Amino acid sequence: MPRKRPMDDGDELLARLRSLTAQARERAELQRSQVELAIALQRGMLPRDLPDTPRCHVAVRYAPACYGLNVGGDWYDAFVMPDGRIGLSIGDVQGHNIEAAAFMGQVRAGLRALASVTSEPGELLTRTNDLLLSLGSDLFATCTFVRLDPSTGVLESARAGHIPFVWAMADGKSGIAEDEGGPPLGIEKGMEYPVARFRLTTGGVVILLTDGVVEGPSLYIEDGLDHVVRLAGIAAAAGLGADALAAAVIKGAELVGHEDDAAVLVVGHDGPDSQPGPQP
Template sequence: MPRNRTVDEADELLARLGSLTVRARELAELQRSRVELAVALQRGMLPADLPTAERLRLAARYVPAYDGLDVGGDWYDAFFLPDGRVGLSIGDVQGHNIEAAAFMGQVRVGLRALASVTSEPGELLARTNDLLVSLDTELFATCTFMRFDPVSGEVESARAGHIPCVWATGDGRSGITEDEGGPPLGIQEGTVYPTAHYRLTTGGVLVLVTDGVVEGPSLNIDEGLGHVVRLAGIAAVAGMGADALAAAVIKVSSLVGHEDDAAVLVVGHDGAEEGA
């Protein structure tokens, strides 16, 4: 074989390898940009700050999935209602992509907007559900919405297909709420969502989570919630701050065995005013 032919073939091979390398770098950069955009979109839809009020202690944690574009629609939110009480929500949109993250934003904004009309949790979820059904999308969302009175410690709560919340009291009791709940938002128009009533006593906490915190291939939901119950019970008895408890609970997500979004919202109460 002539020497110049061998050299030409080698040069051609090197050129092809160089072209493939450039293309691979371009694709990697595009993927990185898409992931950053998706995560920024999701983070940008979460509240920048949580409300502050006497006797109210709030803290939240959120960890996104970083497996390619495996970005979902987990969210948490907290805001003052027109009557001075606090609206609290946490939820999870079905799916893991940019569309799910965008739909999450619609749900969160819808809840806030409709809460100015009615903040009764069951009615609010019903109206939000009808709104989402009217959008004619295949996506749906699970959600818990609570209306909390920082003065009295009274809590009203409604669930739309979402994981029940965990509670603990300063005297050492803890467990999982057993409210009835209803189906996820965005599936069927005219759905009714029952409202449950609780009261947070001095030192009491409520812990709201998405399924990425407590459920996965390596941990079933009962085991996951059991971890959260134990953490909440210890925190309430020890007087641990809401922020420290939220940080401890989000670590449970490392036990579930997959890269899923995870969100935690902790609600604590320092007790009602004398005579309340």
């Protein structure tokens, strides 16, 4: 009967390599499961349906980041409020993990719930900010909330640390909203958020977006926003629909070195004409 060969340094090295390989596989599987959970959590918290309202056209595009655990908390939302006006929100939660995705759901749900109490954008952001602080989370979020009257095209918006929206008119004029924003949600209690007013004319569009669309390692935010402004002007002048414009804008996210979520929300209006552009 052959005798067992005593273990030498080579055998110990092989055993150590097998152990390290098994540990690496376990960590990779855990990481993959966490990413899948975060993405599923994100998608489950985004709205399934968009408002179907005469004179208004709403379109969205969303691309989650999928590098390692780099899955964040960008969101969009669009819903009809009790007074018949449309509520639109878009935002970005600090961080890229499961906690960020869960916090995103709290912000979005809080905005919807409080919109039944007050639909005035500035007051709504103030109340949402205080609500988030009462939850005791260390996270914060940037956000834009818009209230749109479908019958008139009048749009009122307030920003909490978020990038401004882009607008365009049917004659090809386009630009970036010059509204005054407030601080992000979840940082300090009792904050106030100024409200800006804008009127969408026939064929006009407004584009709400997160910074993952216009900023990244390969693109400065100013250049990214300028690109969206040009796209919006061309699309509006050519009469392209909201859905086609949303698809074109989200494609621009490929230019940023996409390491972040990217969300786009476009709303167009077929209402009566009025004076175009930002309103005092």
